[in-house]
Amino acid sequence: MKRLPGVTALLFALGGTTAMAAEIxxxxxxxxxxxxxxxxxxxxRETGHQVKxxxxxxxxxxxxxxxxxxxxxxxxxxGVIEEQVKSGKIAAxxxxxxxxxxxxxxxxDGMPHPDIATVDALKRALLGADSIVYNQASxxxxxxxxxxxxxxxxxLKPKTTRYANGAQxxxxxxxGRGNEIGFGAITEIKLFEPKGLKLVGPxxxxxxxxxxxxxxxxxxxxxxxxxxxxxxYITTPAAKQMFAATGVD
Numbered sequence: 001m002k003r004l005p006g007v008t009a010l011l012f013a014l015g016g017t018t019a020m021a022a023e024i025x026x027x028x029x030x031x032x033x034x035x036x037x038x039x040x041x042x043x044x045r046e047t048g049h050q051v052k053x054x055x056x057x058x059x060x061x062x063x064x065x066x067x068x069x070x071x072x073x074x075x076x077x078x079g080v081i082e083e084q085v086k087s088g089k090i091a092a093x094x095x096x097x098x099x100x101x102x103x104x105x106x107x108x109d110g111m112p113h114p115d116i117a118t119v120d121a122l123k124r125a126l127l128g129a130d131s132i133v134y135n136q137a138s139x140x141x142x143x144x145x146x147x148x149x150x151x152x153x154x155x156l157k158p159k160t161t162r163y164a165n166g167a168q169x170x171x172x173x174x175x176g177r178g179n180e181i182g183f184g185a186i187t188e189i190k191l192f193e194p195k196g197l198k199l200v201g202p203x204x205x206x207x208x209x210x211x212x213x214x215x216x217x218x219x220x221x222x223x224x225x226x227x228x229x230x231x232x233y234i235t236t237p238a239a240k241q242m243f244a245a246t247g248v249d
Contacts, residue, residue, distance in 0.1 A: 022223040023050040024230060027064065028075040030055040030166060031101045031138075031185035032213050034246035036075070039234050049226050057137035057165045065089060072221040073231065077138060081214045090216040094228070096235050099248035100210040103139050104186035105200040108173055109193075113200045114181060119207055123150055130178035132160045135169050142209040143183055150207075170197060185211070186247035210249070 028036060033055050040051040054071075056064065058080050065074070065084060074084060075098060084090040105116050114125035126132060126147075134140045140162060147153040163169045166188040173182035174196040182197075189199045202208055215234070217227045233239065 021048040021050065022226045023052060024072040024221075024223050024226050025070070026051060026053045026073045026075065026230075027061050027069070027071040028053055028055050028073075029058055029061065029077065029213055031187050031211065032075060032098060032243070032248055034187055034191045035239075035243035035248055036098075036234065038242060039239055040230075043230055043233050047229070049223075049230070051230060057135070059137060060165070070220055070222075071218050072223055072227040073215055073217055075213055075215045077211055078214050081216050084216065084218075089218055089220070091219055095214050095216045096231055098213045098215050098234060099240070099243050100212040101185045101187050101248055102202045102208050102210050103142065103183060104189050104202050104247075106170065106173060106182045106184060106189045106192075106197050107200055108176055108180065109196045109198050111179070111198075113198070116201055116204065119150070119204050122204055122207075123152055126181060127152060127155060128179070129181045130159065131176070131180045132156050132183075133169050133172050133176070133180065134160075134162060134183040135166050136162050136164055137166065138211045139166065139183060139185055139209070146207055146209070167192075170195075173197060190247050213248075 036053065040053055043049065044051055058077050061074065061076050062080050062083065074081065074090060081090060081095060085092050107113060115121040116125055134143050147156055161172065163172065166184040169182055169184055170188060170192040173180060186199065186202060189197060193199060215231045217224055221227050
């Protein structure tokens with residue numbers, strides 16, 4: 001927002017520019033956290049508006065909204081967004097695609113990287129692993145179906161551990177033992193790498209699963225104009241480059 005010099009001086013005289021600043025709340029899927037958090041910080045510095053982000057899995061976000069939680073913006077998979085449109089909580093127009101995130105394979109830092117270059121190699125790696133860890137959210141639901149399709153679901157069940165979200169999966173792998181293979185959103189794995197993980201790589205292209213993420217403005221938004229401004233900000237070419245650096249296509 002451009003301000004005339006005299007207006008800016010008056011605002012500082014009255015105690016600063018924060019009088020014109022707004023605060024928006026964003027409910028967001030955790031898979032886009034690394035890039036979104038950085039962009040929110042930049043947006044705050046450049047505009048003076050405050051952005052409060054609360055992250056969760058798609059099921060957690062849906063439950064929070066059904067329980068009556070309020071927000072200005074929701075960033076979630078299209079299915080969750082569509083549910084909120086049907087319930088009247090998000091406007092049918094104005095939805096914007098933020099990006100998509102693929103599933104990746106991870107192991108504890110220092111462990112040999114399994115061969116996952118092909119589907120057959122991935123199957124051998126999983127059957128030979130001591131344990132398998134993945135979530136109960138979007139990535140986990142897909143993996144469950146994939147393992148069944150590959151004919152290895154029953155063999156993996158006895159050594160599989162599931163958690164509600166990606167962070168719990170990755171924390172488990174960091175503290176794990178033996179030949180353990182974990183799965184998660186590539187963005188989340190990269191975020192946890194400094195804590196003791198290594199991204200082995202994405203799932204083979206033939207079986208890769210991308211989860212798309214869409215941003216929508218809540219119909220009950222307290223600051224809809226600032227919400228629109230923030231969504232425009234996180235979908236610029238520069239923002240897409242920042243997202244790409246964290247694993248968001």
